[in-house]
Amino acid sequence: xxxxxxxxxxxxxxxxxxxxxxxxxxxxxxxxxxxxxxxxxxxxxxxxxxxxxxxxxxxxxxxxxxxxxxxxxxxxxxxxxxxxxxxxxxxxxxxxxxxxxxxxxxxxxxxxxxxxxxxxxxxxxxxxxxxxxxxxxxxxxxxxxxxxxxxxxxxxxxxxxxxxxxxxxxxxxxxxxxxxxxxxxxxxxxxxxxxxxxxxxxxxxxxxxxxxxxxxxxxxxxxxxxxxxxxxxxxxxxxxxxxxxxxxxx
Amino acid sequence: xxxxxxxxxxxxxxxxxxxxxxxxxxxxxxxxxxxxxxxxxxxxxxxxxxxxxxxxxxxxxxxxxxxxxxxxxxxxxxxxxxxxxxxxxxxxxxxxxxxxxxxxxxxxxxxxxxxxxxxxxxxxxxxxxxxxxxxxxxxxxxxxxxxxxxxxxxxxxxxxxxxxxxxxxxxxxxxxxxxxxxxxxxxxxxxxxxxxxxxxxxxxxxxxxxxxxxxxxxxxxxxxxxxxxxxxxxxxxxxxxxxxxxxxxxxxxxxxxxxxxxxxxxxxxxxxxxxxxxxxxxxxxxxxxxxxxxxxxxxxxxxxxxxxxxxxxxxxxxxxxxxxxxxxxxxxxxxxxxxxxxxxxxxxxxxxxxxxx
Numbered sequence: 001x002x003x004x005x006x007x008x009x010x011x012x013x014x015x016x017x018x019x020x021x022x023x024x025x026x027x028x029x030x031x032x033x034x035x036x037x038x039x040x041x042x043x044x045x046x047x048x049x050x051x052x053x054x055x056x057x058x059x060x061x062x063x064x065x066x067x068x069x070x071x072x073x074x075x076x077x078x079x080x081x082x083x084x085x086x087x088x089x090x091x092x093x094x095x096x097x098x099x100x101x102x103x104x105x106x107x108x109x110x111x112x113x114x115x116x117x118x119x120x121x122x123x124x125x126x127x128x129x130x131x132x133x134x135x136x137x138x139x140x141x142x143x144x145x146x147x148x149x150x151x152x153x154x155x156x157x158x159x160x161x162x163x164x165x166x167x168x169x170x171x172x173x174x175x176x177x178x179x180x181x182x183x184x185x186x187x188x189x190x191x192x193x194x195x196x197x198x199x200x201x202x203x204x205x206x207x208x209x210x211x212x213x214x215x216x217x218x219x220x221x222x223x224x225x226x227x228x229x230x231x232x233x234x235x236x237x238x239x240x241x242x243x244x245x246x247x248x249x250x
Numbered sequence: 251x252x253x254x255x256x257x258x259x260x261x262x263x264x265x266x267x268x269x270x271x272x273x274x275x276x277x278x279x280x281x282x283x284x285x286x287x288x289x290x291x292x293x294x295x296x297x298x299x300x301x302x303x304x305x306x307x308x309x310x311x312x313x314x315x316x317x318x319x320x321x322x323x324x325x326x327x328x329x330x331x332x333x334x335x336x337x338x339x340x341x342x343x344x345x346x347x348x349x350x351x352x353x354x355x356x357x358x359x360x361x362x363x364x365x366x367x368x369x370x371x372x373x374x375x376x377x378x379x380x381x382x383x384x385x386x387x388x389x390x391x392x393x394x395x396x397x398x399x400x401x402x403x404x405x406x407x408x409x410x411x412x413x414x415x416x417x418x419x420x421x422x423x424x425x426x427x428x429x430x431x432x433x434x435x436x437x438x439x440x441x442x443x444x445x446x447x448x449x450x451x452x453x454x455x456x457x458x459x460x461x462x463x464x465x466x467x468x469x470x471x472x473x474x475x476x477x478x479x480x481x482x483x484x485x486x487x488x489x490x491x492x493x494x495x496x497x498x499x500x501x502x503x504x505x506x507x508x509x510x511x512x513x514x515x516x517x518x519x520x521x522x523x524x525x526x527x528x529x530x531x532x533x534x535x536x537x538x539x540x541x542x543x544x545x546x547x548x549x550x551x552x553x554x555x556x557x558x559x560x561x562x563x564x565x566x567x568x569x570x571x572x573x574x575x576x577x578x579x580x581x582x583x584x585x586x587x588x589x590x591x592x593x594x595x596x597x598x599x600x601x602x603x604x605x606x607x
Contacts, residue, residue, distance in 0.1 A: 061463065087465035095463070101456035103520065103580045104449075112453035115446045116465035124446070144580070164464045 012039040013074045015091060015168040015200060020059050020069035021224075029055040031224040032068065037168050037200040042191050044215035044232070045204045048244060052224040053204045054096065057170050060202065061093035062086045073167075088118060090167030094174060098157040102146035106137055106156050109145050110163045117165035124163075131159045134193065150177060154186070162193060168200045180209055187214040208245060212236065220245070262585040264440040267526045271296055271432045274530060278425030286425060292533035293428035294489045296526055299513045300435040301482025303525035305475045306514065308448055310455030311384060314507055315376075315392030318399035319480040321502035322372050323365030323487025325403070328416045330354060330361040331492065336418045343408040351409075358422025362431070362488045369484020373477040380476050381469035384458060396507060403499045415498045422492035431489055435482050439522050442478055447471050455520075509536070512566050518576025523583040528576065536562060 015037045022030050030052045037043050037060075045053050058064040060071060062083035070079045078086055083093075101109045110131055114124035132141050135155050140148060145156055154174060161169060174190065175183030187203065191214060194201045205211050211218060211232065218235040220227040222244045228235055235241055271293060278289030302316045329351055332340065338352050356364065376395055383391050403410045410416075442448045454461035454468040461468050491497055509532070517528020539558035545551050569576065 063459070063463075082462070083459070084462040084465055084467065087463055092465075093463050095460065099457050099460040101453045101460065103456055104452060108449060109453070112449050112461070112466065113464035115450050116453070116461065116467075118465065121446050160460075160464060 012198065013167065013200075014038050015060065015071075015073050015202075017056070017060055017066075017071045018069050020056070020066050020071065022055060022059060022064055022067050028224050030059060033221065033224070033226050034069075035060075035202075035219055035226070035229075037170075037202045039167060039198050039200040040195060041216040042187075042194065042201040042203055042214060044211035044218040045202055045221065046206065046208060046211055046218055046245075047221035047227070049206065050223075051221040053206070053221055054172055055224070056221065057093060057172055057202065057204050060168075061091060061170050063093070087116070087164055090165060091170065092117075092161045092164045092166035092168070093170040094157050094161045094172055096172045096176060098153040100145040100148070100153055100156050100160065103144055105142050106145055106148070106152075106159070107132065107141045109156055110137075110159050113160040113163040114165075117163065119165070127163055131162050135159050135162075135189070151182075154178075158186075158190060162197075166194075166197075166199050168202065169194055170202045170204075172204045173206070174203070175205070175207075175210060180207070183207065183210045184214060187211075208236070258585065260444065263523060263582040264436050266583045266585065267436045267440075267523060268433045270526060270530065271429055271436070275425045275429030275432075278428065288533065288537045290423065290425050290428050290493055291490075292530055293425070293432045294423075294486055294493065295510070295513060295529040295533050296432045297428070297435045297489060298483050298486035299510055299517070299525045299529040300432070300439045300522065301479050301486060302510060302514055303479075303519060303522060304439050304442055304482060305472075305479035307519050307522065307525065308443060308451040308455060308475050309472050310520075311380075311388045311472070312511075312519070313380075313392040313479075314389060314511065315395035315399075316479070316483045317502045317507045317510065318396050319369040319372060319483035320487035320490065320506070321399055321403060321499070322369040322480075323484035323489075324491035324497055324502070325410065325416070325487075326365045326368045326484070327358075327361040327422075327488040327491040328419050328497075330356045330364055331358055331420050331422060332416075332418045333420070340411065340418070341409070345408060348409060358420070358427075358492055361422070361492070362427075362485055365484045365488030366481040367484075369487065370477055370481040372484075373480025376480075377473035377476045381473040396503070400499065400503050403502070410499065413499060415496050416491070417496040419491050419495045419497075421495050423489045428489055428493070431485055435485070436522070436526065438478065438482065439525075442475065443522060447474055451475055509562075512562060514576075516566060516569050516576055518573075518578035518580075520575055520580045521578040521582050523581070524576050524578035527578060527583075531577070532562070535565065 017033065017035050019032045019034055020030055021028060021032055033056055045056060047053050059066050062081060066079060070077060072078060073089060078089060107128060111124050111128040114127045119127060132138055137155060137159060140152055148156060158174060175186050190201065203215060215232060217230060218232050219229045220235060220241050227240050228238045274289050274292055278286050281289060298320060306312050334353060334355050341352055344352055379391055380388065404412055450466045451471040454466055458468060513528040513532040514525055516532055518524025539561050543553045543558045
């Protein structure tokens with residue numbers, strides 16, 4: 001893979017989980033969920049706490065092994081591939097807590113991921129410089145990641161994911177802890193970045209107002225099952241969504 | 251200018267460390283007999299601990315089995331350099347398929363290389379296990395490797411002389427040989443650390459799952475570091491044998507393991523400087539304590555045996571509590587003003603995190 005592979009001349013593709021399920025101690029965390037992320041779009045995965053959002057992301061990324069269903073990229077089955085093998089095929093995730101490499105510098109965090117994505121050294125360095133500049137991380141590029149503020153940790157985690165060369169970027173609450181306008185700003189930036197690279201984004205988020213303006217489609221989960229999927233405006237006016245999302249909680 | 255600064259930053263740490271071992275080598279070359287012995291063996295320890303740090307420092311996985319690689323290097327050197335006539339009488343019962351061993355003879359430098367190669371082969375054989383394990387499992391597995399090696403060396407009497415000492419190895423190691431190998435070890439370890447594999451392994455040290463999620467082949471990089479590390483420790487064993495001219499299997503067991511672990515932990519296992527500083531500092535401390543125990547500072551009245559070890563263990567405990575990552579932590583010794591950061595444009599003061607792309 002070379003740096004040019006990250007540029008948007010690829011044909012569009014689809015990351016798909018069909019009837020995916022997993023249970024923990026008999027409790028079905030995800031139960032027959034079918035979900036598709038298409039390149040170039042931002043899909044919001046929303047639902048109340050405990051609805052199975054992060055488990056779905058874990059299934060797609062390979063952190064968890066599905067006990068039912070299959071996962072594929074286009075026609076290629078990736079159900080049995082490890083998280084690392086999926087990352088090499090462009091399915092790249094972030095973690096809710098960031099999980100940056102604490103005692104490496106921000107630059108090293110990003111470069112390690114670029115190398116992990118399969119780039120040679122010079123290409124990895126060039127990509128690292130590009131991403132660090134694009135996400136405004138230059139001032140802290142040579143600070144240890146463990147010294148960063150919470151906001152910068154989130155940005156560094158996203159920078160690292162971008163460096164791996166994602167075709168599908170799975171973001172677990174990337175804006176957690178930020179206020180609504182900061183969250184929208186961050187997600188808009190991710191959106192622009194992903195579209196320039198023709199990358200599909202799955203955005204796990206529990207705050208409905210954040211995803212309304214930033215996502216192309218929304219997929220709503222409740223108790224591990226799909227409630228509805230569609231355009232944000234349609235989803236918001238769906239009575240079932242109002243019931244579980246607004247009705248009970250407000 | 252920027253490139254020049256980056257170059258200075260890249261070579262500054264190994265340069266300082268080589269300078270440090272050079273000072274020790276000078277003491278070894280020109281000091282009195284006892285001092286020379288302490289200094290040379292300190293350099294052998296530097297080679298070993300630097301070798302160990304290639305694996306443990308970059309992967310974050312502690313190994314208690316590396317002394318087995320040292321043994322591989324030492325026994326290889328013994329076999330290759332003991333004069334053939336003596337060897338024939340020492341190993342009169344060699345099994346037929348190994349009888350050729352009695353006739354081989356090489357120079358000391360070749361034995362050094364062979365020690366690295368043999369230890370490297372042992373490393374290759376054990377690497378698949380190490381690649382799959384982390385944390386406590388890895389600690390136990392490496393300890394098991396040490397036990398297996400020790401028991402084989404101790405029991406396979408016809409080939410290893412068992413618990414009898416290996417004798418008659420010509421003195422090949424000088425302070426300068428030890429210096430040259432220590433300097434080379436520093437260069438190899440620093441080179442690996444900065445390499446693409448080293449960077450990815452250090453990332454996995456910080457967070458295994460996040461590294462896997464970034465596509466990093468953690469197991470493969472652990473295995474590569476393990477083999478490089480094994481080779482350096484093998485050379486340390488060859489130097490050790492070539493300096494002492496005789497050794498015993500008990501020299502490659504728990505006491506040695508503990509001593510090296512104290513060095514790397516006290517210096518700081520995350521940093522190459524920590525490995526070098528730890529090896530030198532603990533060597534010096536052990537010598538001072540030995541003299542203390544022998545009564546050199548107390549007017550000749552010797553202290554009970556074991557006092558020195560007790561104090562070393564006490565120092566380790568204090569360091570573990572006060573500075574869990576050792577004297578150096580994640581820091582490296584650098585020339586003043588050569589931090590990477592100096593090569594970068596000054597950060598805009600108080601700039602807010604800009605997420606916009």
